[in-house]
Amino acid sequence: MKLDADVFSTFAKDWALLTAGDRKSFNCMTIAWGGLGTLWGKPVVTVYVRQSRYTKKFMDFNEYFTVSQFPEDYREDLTLLGKISGRDGDKLAQTKLHPVEILDGDAITYQEAKRTLVCRKLYWDEFDYDNLPEDVQLKFYNVGDAIHTMYIAEVVDILER
Ligand SMILES: Cc1cc2nc3c(=O)[nH]c(=O)nc-3n(C[C@H](O)[C@H](O)[C@H](O)COP(=O)(O)O)c2cc1C
Numbered sequence: 001m002k003l004d005a006d007v008f009s010t011f012a013k014d015w016a017l018l019t020a021g022d023r024k025s026f027n028c029m030t031i032a033w034g035g036l037g038t039l040w041g042k043p044v045v046t047v048y049v050r051q052s053r054y055t056k057k058f059m060d061f062n063e064y065f066t067v068s069q070f071p072e073d074y075r076e077d078l079t080l081l082g083k084i085s086g087r088d089g090d091k092l093a094q095t096k097l098h099p100v101e102i103l104d105g106d107a108i109t110y111q112e113a114k115r116t117l118v119c120r121k122l123y124w125d126e127f128d129y130d131n132l133p134e135d136v137q138l139k140f141y142n143v144g145d146a147i148h149t150m151y152i153a154e155v156v157d158i159l160e161r
Contacts, residue, residue: 003158005036010034019066019109019110051147059149063121066108068110070113077095102118118155119154120156
């Protein structure tokens with residue numbers, strides 16, 4: 001398994017779609033924060049999900065999730081999926097994306113994805129507000145702003161096309 005990506009720009013500049021849940025029920029959201037590396041001898045990805053996201057419920061109840069990246073033509077779709085919530089209706093129906101089942105329906109990616117990291121959850125925890133630098137507290141966690149939960153997952157497969 002090999003991943004050719006600039007770790008400092010692949011999330012921040014290119015963005016990705018985080019999808020959690022299975023064929024019966026899933027939800028997705030755009031992400032621009034993430035990490036790639038090694039933990040406990042495994043290739044891992046880390047994503048950060050604010051508690052207020054509808055996707056969080058799916059992250060918590062499912063063992064697998066996917067991190068999918070798309071050609072530039074889909075930037076508008078990622079903008080939409082990062083603006084409206086699956087809580088309020090079928091947001092995927094408003095995009096050009098077509099979900100595809102993988103892992104016998106235990107995870108979902110998209111026909112249009114150029115790359116999908118297939119992820120198995122290993123560890124998750126919430127940021128401790130008191131341990132955050134003050135500038136981060138002020139910029140990202142103003143009063144009422146939900147904290148992020150980080151999810152570290154083993155990358156069990158990389159699908160590229
Ligand atoms: C470019 C971009 C990057 C984003 N990155 C993150 C992220 O890393 N973590 C996060 O919690 N929300 C992030 N968001 C916000 C969620 O994608 C957004 O709130 C989304 O509507 C949540 O959908 P949901 O309620 O259906 O889960 C990002 C949004 C955009 C547009």
